[in-house]
Amino acid sequence: MFVGHYGVSFAAEKAEPSNPLWVLFIAVQLLDVLWAPFVLLGIEKVRIVPGITASNPLDLYYMPYTHSLLAAIGWSIAAFLVYRLAVRNAPSRAAAIVGVAVFSHWVLDFLVHRPDLSLYDNTAKVGLGLWNLPAIAFGLEAAVLFGGMLLYFRLGTARRTAMLVFGMIMLAIQAYVFFGPPPSSDKAAAGAALVSYIVFALIIRALERRRDLTTPDIV
Numbered sequence: 001m002f003v004g005h006y007g008v009s010f011a012a013e014k015a016e017p018s019n020p021l022w023v024l025f026i027a028v029q030l031l032d033v034l035w036a037p038f039v040l041l042g043i044e045k046v047r048i049v050p051g052i053t054a055s056n057p058l059d060l061y062y063m064p065y066t067h068s069l070l071a072a073i074g075w076s077i078a079a080f081l082v083y084r085l086a087v088r089n090a091p092s093r094a095a096a097i098v099g100v101a102v103f104s105h106w107v108l109d110f111l112v113h114r115p116d117l118s119l120y121d122n123t124a125k126v127g128l129g130l131w132n133l134p135a136i137a138f139g140l141e142a143a144v145l146f147g148g149m150l151l152y153f154r155l156g157t158a159r160r161t162a163m164l165v166f167g168m169i170m171l172a173i174q175a176y177v178f179f180g181p182p183p184s185s186d187k188a189a190a191g192a193a194l195v196s197y198i199v200f201a202l203i204i205r206a207l208e209r210r211r212d213l214t215t216p217d218i219v
Contacts (some may be wrong), residue, residue: 001108002177003170004141005029006200007148008104014151016097018090021152022205023083027101029197030075031109035066036194039186046186053114053131055138057182058189060116070120072106108144112137134178141174159207166203 009024026033038044045062052059065071080099083090110117113127130137149167153160173196183189 001112001137001141001144003174004108004144005105006170007144007146008101008108009204010145010148010152012097012101014148014155016091016094017155018094019097020205021208022201023098024101025201025204026197027079027098028105030079030102031066031072031105032193033197034075035063036190036197038063038066039190040194046189048182048184048186048189050182053129055134055178056131060113062122063116064118064120064122067106067109067116068118068120068122069106072103076100076103111140138174138178142171145171162207166207170200 005028006025008028009021012024012028013019013021035044039046044065047059047061048057049059050057060067066075076099079102080095083095083098084092087094106117110126111128112130114129114131115125115127117127118125130140145167149163152163183192
């Protein structure tokens with residue numbers, strides 16, 4: 001899963017509005033944010049194998065440090081602790097939601113990945129494989145993304161149109177990932193993914209800041 005993860009960000013923001021949305025954008029993709037440099041450094045491995053699934057050419061055959069269940073739990077706990085330390089006045093609930101947002105990545109990946117998600121180390125791999133059903137996988141991405149966004153809109157944001165346009169752009173990128181040409185190499189896939197995570201977080205930070213400026217103060 002790719003853009004569907006961001007639906008969890010919007011839903012988590014509705015659950016705890018004190019968390020910056022851009023932080024949640026990083027949190028839900030943290031496993032992939034770590035995966036990309038790990039691949040670039042040769043710590044984790046991926047191959048480009050067109051046809052390995054009907055909608056994704058990545059053979060994610062070695063990623064125990066980011067996408068094993070044990071690693072996902074560890075990174076979620078680390079995110080909780082780092083947020084508690086970095087934001088001293090944040091309530092425990094806010095840090096807990098950041099941790100849950102990190103772990104949500106593994107849960108959603110479990111739905112779409114082929115059995116390449118290990119439970120620990122690089123063994124006991126699982127995955128329901130919805131990537132082999134492109135229409136269902138793409139529909140799930142859209143449903144989770146816009147479902148979370150609709151929950152977020154209940155906060156009364158003044159930037160609904162901009163957020164929806166951003167969501168449509170993200171979904172178009174997802175369509176390109178599903179139905180466009182495969183990446184030229186494993187390093188190209190990892191580099192493009194890392195850039196997209198950073199750019200998306202920067203864009204949502206700008207949109208959220210604009211929302212804060214345009215939302216009237218409540219006395």
